[in-house]
Amino acid sequence: MTSHDIQTVLVTGASSGIGEALARCFAADGSRLVLVARSADKLQALAAELKAGFGSKVWVMPADLAEPGAALALAAELRRKRIAIDVLVNNAGVLEHGAFTGIAPERHQALIDLNVSGLTAMLAHFLPPMCKRGHGRVLNVASIAAFQPVPTLATYAATKAYVLSLTESLAEELAGSGVTIGALCPGITATGMLTGAAKASPRLAKLPGFLIGDVDAVAAEGYRACMKGEVIKVPGVVNRAATVAGRATPKWLLRRIAGTVTKGL
Template sequence: MPPTPANHAATVLITGASSGIGEALAHCFARDGYRLVLVARREQRLRALAQALHDAHGARAEVMAADLAQPGAAAALVAALRRRRRTIDVLVNNAGVVAQGEFTRSSAAAHQGMIDLNVAALTAMIAAVLPAMQRRGRGRILNVASIAAFQPVPSLATYAATKAYVLSLTESLAEELRDSGVSVTALCPGITATAMLEQATAHNGKLAALPGFLIGDVEAVAEAGYRACLAGEVIAVPGLLNRATALAAGATPRWLVRRVAGAFGRSVS
């Protein structure tokens, strides 16, 4: 059974909680009575969210500002929670960053920054909380990946590669932990209406021309991920068009997937 407030005072730790999908997921968990640990770099935004969750749902939310891209940050965060006797029943790995454009137009530091947060920090968070979940025989991990995990995406090359890692890691761990009481889920949304999309649009006006049906609602995306996580599903792809895209990517010859992705990438770069 998934850990829920019905059977004990369950706590969820959400990284990247200060905005976007992370913020929407916080509302999902708060609505259903979970205690929350909210993690992001911006403490002021986290405190505002904690107050909003309390006002809307009566939720208890603890704020912990941290830059998880820094080496050792994930282990230090979990160690601090352990000293406070906090048990993490659900881990939501939502912290991430994206940069859109030709590979050579971004610096090596920018590419490394995406890898540090999207890959290294996510892996470190799992490594820090999973052993205790295994000992208890219960736990849920939700990794926020992307529809980009299923295919190469020119103009989002490093980002798509990091999300492919997240999907692969999720599937591997889900099978490794089968029958352990711990589940691992990958949420793979398409383009979603978040502050991250607004920032990308500010740097690339072509993104503003994307048709509305391609852009997902952040609350709907979060709800899909929330339900999939508690159900112990391995992969959740919100939206019919996104699910069709994921299925097509698996059934289409790789050369054709590259060409189609390339054509789309060039149209918005």
Template sequence: MPDRRPIALVTGASSGIGEALARRFAAGGHDLVLVARRAEPLRALADALTAAHGVRAWAVPVDLAQPDAPSVLATAMRRARRPIDVLVNCAGVVQVGRFAETPAARHRELVDLNVGALTSMLAHFVPPMLRRGHGRVLNVASIAAFQPVPTLATYAATKAFVLSLTESLAEELHGTGVTATALCPGITATPMLSGAERAHPGLRRLPRLVVGSVDDVAAEGHAACLRGDVVCVPGLLNTATVTAGRALPKWLVRRVGGALSRGLE
């Protein structure tokens, strides 16, 4: 590592898993570039991290759903001479509901942010890491990446893309000093889940046992990223679910997912 404090750029840092990951990296001695749409939560978090850990933290309000946003952000970091050592792609949106009942524009929003923006961020920030010979990437996917999820069809498909891209990228980066990790949490207690529950009250019937802690998810993701693990599935229950899903026939996985989703409608 260079003779300076490393810098982690975290998207989706204003709340949820992104905020928890930012706190983890700050506690570990990283300076932070905090990225999200909402300026005030970012500035409050930046001030809190500086006060708690003595690191520098810059709030950078950006709407990554805009096509040129990753390019503008990368240019701003170069001009500010802030080389990014860790890229955490956590910005994302979810949509719960039947595919045919969801507006086409909403499907496009999910693809643009969850897939397009993440891919563009990688394309802009990974090459400089390779030139320096060191770096870490943490892409936040989901256990939904491992199987089809009725009523989360487009969301699950975007996360499958993130997982596949991360695994391919990890192999391409082997031996370069740069690593890529996919963090695949299960259902996690975040504002995103709360919003989904308001729109679809059936989700409130989920057993609390299956709802993970955002701090636990961030702790496992942070450690996996620094180790250079390729895939991290936090929690024993989620690990067991993923393992079982891979072992069962695809038709059975689809039927089980459909039955569970209908039970929550």
């Protein structure tokens, strides 16, 4: 499968942010789209835009992937419709900012249910058919937070570390299968998720502009990495430098630095 083949791309969390921007990237290359998120209205609006702007064939399939059995039901519905997925973009995710002890237990569980369990279930249902056909691509949206502990984003960072680790393991398992898998690890990006976090912590809204990535630029880098079969993609020079520095820094010092930086947020 080349970048010029007509392919069917399933994008989760497609109703906003990086997922919405990634859907536009794939629509621009002529792909068919399956859009998944909880908000049917937002998905329908995006589908209409993609059809009008790119002539895309789009299916809208609302689902809450944090719910047990949601990935199974989605895969079964696509089989009934005879829609085979060539590219899976696991973008759906949630964030909760604040001290661990100040966040309700159900919110911690909600992050795990979607960011970890939902993503894993999607892989479990959609990777085997790709391997059977001998071609496919997967892009898991992780975060730069996957590379280090992040106080006040403890559970979120831990879920993204899981996504990165799983992606790297599967990249080796899938070598030679015709299926590639990679992780997009953006830094702070101008999305609705950042807006929501900034409402809870106004200091986030005062971050310097050079630290905040443009959502379309981040999506474009993720799209290109996916099509090239790159395993890890960190968009932005500042983010890449931070990642390299983080891997070279002793863990105890990294924790101290992270704690100092995030304490005031």
